Amino acid sequence: MGIELLTSIVFATVMAGTPLIIAGLGELVTEKAGVLNLGVEGMMSVGAVAAFAVAHATQNYFLAVLAGMGAGMAISLLFAVAALTLMANQVACGLALSIFGVGLAAFIGKPLESMSLVAGKPVALPLLSRIPLLGPGLFQQQLLVYFSWVLLAAVAWFLYRSKPGLVLRAVGEAPVSAHAIGYKVMRIRYQAVLFGGAMAGIAGAFLSVFYTPLWVEGMVAGKGWIAIALVVFATWRPLRVLVGAYLFGGCMIAQMFVQASGVQLNVPAQWLSALPYLATILVLVLISHNRSTIRLNSPASLGQPFLPDV
Amino acid sequence: MAMRKLALMLVGGTLLFADGPVKVGFVYVSPIGDAGYTYQHDLGRKQMEAALKGKVVTQIVENVEEGADAERVIRNLATDGCKMIFTTSFGYMNPTAKVAEGFPNVDFFHATGYKSSKNMATYNGRFYEGRYLNGVIAGKMTKSHIAGFVGAFPIPEVMMAIDAFTQGMRSVDPKAEVHVVWVNSWFDPAKEREATMSLISQGADMITQHTDSTVVVQTVEEQHKAGKNVWSFSYNSDMSKYGPTSQLSGDITDWSGYYTKTVENVLAGKGIGPNTWDGLKEGMIKLAPFNAAVPKDVRTYVDKVMANMKSGKVNAFQGPVVAQDGTVKVPAGKVMSDADLGGLNYYVQGVVGTVPKG
Numbered sequence: 001m002g003i004e005l006l007t008s009i010v011f012a013t014v015m016a017g018t019p020l021i022i023a024g025l026g027e028l029v030t031e032k033a034g035v036l037n038l039g040v041e042g043m044m045s046v047g048a049v050a051a052f053a054v055a056h057a058t059q060n061y062f063l064a065v066l067a068g069m070g071a072g073m074a075i076s077l078l079f080a081v082a083a084l085t086l087m088a089n090q091v092a093c094g095l096a097l098s099i100f101g102v103g104l105a106a107f108i109g110k111p112l113e114s115m116s117l118v119a120g121k122p123v124a125l126p127l128l129s130r131i132p133l134l135g136p137g138l139f140q141q142q143l144l145v146y147f148s149w150v151l152l153a154a155v156a157w158f159l160y161r162s163k164p165g166l167v168l169r170a171v172g173e174a175p176v177s178a179h180a181i182g183y184k185v186m187r188i189r190y191q192a193v194l195f196g197g198a199m200a201g202i203a204g205a206f207l208s209v210f211y212t213p214l215w216v217e218g219m220v221a222g223k224g225w226i227a228i229a230l231v232v233f234a235t236w237r238p239l240r241v242l243v244g245a246y247l248f249g250g251c252m253i254a255q256m257f258v259q260a261s262g263v264q265l266n267v268p269a270q271w272l273s274a275l276p277y278l279a280t281i282l283v284l285v286l287i288s289h290n291r292s293t294i295r296l297n298s299p300a301s302l303g304q305p306f307l308p309d310v
Numbered sequence: 311m312a313m314r315k316l317a318l319m320l321v322g323g324t325l326l327f328a329d330g331p332v333k334v335g336f337v338y339v340s341p342i343g344d345a346g347y348t349y350q351h352d353l354g355r356k357q358m359e360a361a362l363k364g365k366v367v368t369q370i371v372e373n374v375e376e377g378a379d380a381e382r383v384i385r386n387l388a389t390d391g392c393k394m395i396f397t398t399s400f401g402y403m404n405p406t407a408k409v410a411e412g413f414p415n416v417d418f419f420h421a422t423g424y425k426s427s428k429n430m431a432t433y434n435g436r437f438y439e440g441r442y443l444n445g446v447i448a449g450k451m452t453k454s455h456i457a458g459f460v461g462a463f464p465i466p467e468v469m470m471a472i473d474a475f476t477q478g479m480r481s482v483d484p485k486a487e488v489h490v491v492w493v494n495s496w497f498d499p500a501k502e503r504e505a506t507m508s509l510i511s512q513g514a515d516m517i518t519q520h521t522d523s524t525v526v527v528q529t530v531e532e533q534h535k536a537g538k539n540v541w542s543f544s545y546n547s548d549m550s551k552y553g554p555t556s557q558l559s560g561d562i563t564d565w566s567g568y569y570t571k572t573v574e575n576v577l578a579g580k581g582i583g584p585n586t587w588d589g590l591k592e593g594m595i596k597l598a599p600f601n602a603a604v605p606k607d608v609r610t611y612v613d614k615v616m617a618n619m620k621s622g623k624v625n626a627f628q629g630p631v632v633a634q635d636g637t638v639k640v641p642a643g644k645v646m647s648d649a650d651l652g653g654l655n656y657y658v659q660g661v662v663g664t665v666p667k668g
Contacts, residue, residue: 260489
């Protein structure tokens, strides 16, 4: 019972954290290029509904994830055009994208509301899944869970070990200098926004096709906002996004298991639901409290439009 | 937008003078969807409109947030010429009362609240009666003697549901326990799913919920298909299409009888009627169809209990009702009063855990 319980808690924590990691890493790359896209909630919603529609029609979950990714990219392009090319205020554009995306998804998803899906089958990794205690919880997961780990490694390597990553960070720190040296600031920012959109779309697909699995209006339920907050509290460091996401998921899951076990809890209900937020913010603030590293990691031109002086 | 509004008002204006059908407005708290609380209200509205064909037309506004926006929507319906307005969620109570004051010639009906006046009546269902019956089925069919309940917020309506379910379950299985997980949201599919999973992992094999989505039934179906011995009960609607193999039964609300009767009475000049709290007897609360897995003797037994509840011989809260801490809340031979039910804030014996402080 004890081991089985631990396994289910680990399993559930990883499931709960995965969409936050994927969407969060996408947003991290976008922000590292100096663009603040607050539309994650909207992009996830659109990704979720597109993926669900395709999964329902074709039963092909790979296509479904692609559809979610494509939908997220398509809607992020709207943001890119408004905020980058037309240089509208990024905060306002992001908020608009969130509201628009949630509404659009609800509109498209109307006929899908009663449908149900067979959840995608978890894939057990050979050997690893047989590790006692943690194995079944960590390594008998959905493919997208493994994808989130690969994504973490890829994003970390890209940003800190590759030349294009260095250029992207340069664009986020000092777009004017990057432009002066000859880098295409606009093109790189467009790519970063599209990458963020793609990841948010995949995160949405994970929710609607693998996690719940169903589509209902409002199902993203604020996870896009949590992903954005994670990026900030993780001071733009990829690994800390993962830590924060699992911490958040873990607190949420743990408080439910504690409730289900019937342990006496003499705390107000609101505290229980606030706990994951508080714990995550607290821990991330503590591990990232060094001011100079925050200043170092925060992209200097975040949220500022770039006007090439041609 | 303004043009459309104007057009609507013109339509309303002409209806007032013409001897055509009377306009009846409905305000819903969520999208209608395909199952759940609002869906049941809309089903009732449609059946009422069909029954009174030619005499009424209905107008609906869905997904209206409780609070300031509700007042604007209700006021709009009244100025648009609705002669009767049904506001279907608890949070519409004060806005409805406020608008009702300003429109003495319009009749208002508010669901699940407690404020009424000359032109405002309340109506509600005794949802807990269906819960009791679900509990009886759970008690008859459980193997682990543990049931799981996914709750939204610890308000009296949900407490009634948990307690009635527990009372029903323990009436046939005295050692049964009910574990509760609060998700602190009416609608959050991911959290509802996690709550369900955590209850299953604690050994619960009978699961029900008081939240607004169909996720609990779907999650149980998925786990059932994966080989676990778990079963669910739906709430508000029959959700068997989401849990064809694992939904044993459910607690269904049928508003059509109330809507038809009430609108008919108002049209006939008989007034808005008394405040209504109907249950199994009046047909407002129904039991969802049994799953094929429910054995015959259980069905017969449940039908008998239901008949006794309708005739008043059995009450979900008949004494002795003992609170979790052992205090006798209702002595043997008595039943809990409606006033006590309306303020229910404690677990009965058999529920495990503590009520989170509001």
